[in-house]
Amino acid sequence: MAASGSPSNARTFPDSYYEDPTLYQFFERILISLNEFAYNGTKYPHDYQFTYHMVTSVKLTDILTVLMLGTVFTILRYIVTATVSLPLAESLNLKRGNRAKWPESVWKFLIYTGLWGYSYYVVIYSGRHNFFQKPLDIFKDIVFDEGYLTRPIPVDVYWMYALQLGFYVHSIYGTVYMDVWRKDSYMMLFHHGLTIFLLEFSFLMKYYKIGALVLLIHDLSDVILELTKLNIYMKDRAGRHWPLHEWMANIGFLAFTVSWAWFRLFWFPLKVLYTSHWGVYVYHKDKDPKMFLFFNTMLFKEVDDTREFDERDSENGSGGHGSPKRSEGEKRSHAD
Structure with a gap:
């Protein structure tokens, strides 16, 4: 939603151009946009x-904020691991x-639950933004005038970005030094x-509305995936099989697949890819699309963003192969 007094682009095409596309129109308009820009x-x-x-x-302050958050996430993870995760794993007598x-x-x-919950709050629940409901209008409010790069980002979206960037900075450290090393760790x-x-x-380009949609759409499946993994780890423990956790793991796998x-x-192509192509076309044709x-190309790479389900390792009890560093849980289990 454009702030009062901020520049915007006028609609110059028929109303049908701004409506949700049919499947044929989706591909046709993507191709039209590519051919144009x-x-x-x-x-x-x-x-x-x-x-x-x-x-x-x-800005240096933004970089320092992200690094600080990455450090906070790392410290918090060590605390959660030592005070919650490992004691719980021992009490459950996991393999x-x-x-x-x-x-x-x-x-x-x-962390995925918290990050996705905040994304949902910012993009939908708060009611402060309408770019999920009207994604095509994102590029209506993008005008590459002299002051474009200096316009402030909404505070709630800024912290959405800062938290996500801090988490992924932490994740680089976590993958090398804290996670079990897997075949896809590189x-x-x-x-x-x-x-x-x-x-x-997307932050520097002020394409933050597109970025916020990507975060909202992508993270929920990760929440379901990790909950499913937890049930997989709990289904065979303490010398017996637990049908409830197997049932919940199967439901979780189905929910993950559906989500x-x-x-x-569905949502990612319709809300993001269609907007980043056709939205540019209807509002920036014969103008400057900037980095189209x-x-x-970067957004298309996000379609294939998947996570390793790792069920086979849970069945045979292996902890991964070729790890340059042992995970915190692996250190404790070997000590036992």
């Missing part, structure tokens, strides 16, 4: 001066391999770095 360097030359000003608009992975899933379940490190880059890029399909394969191809 992505392969038309003569009409839309890259603005190197704008890029320079965008990159140099980074050794599952005990090593238990603290990681407890932490991720708690890919997770790459994912964390890519996510930090994409978040920071992933709904959010990643680069930004959308």
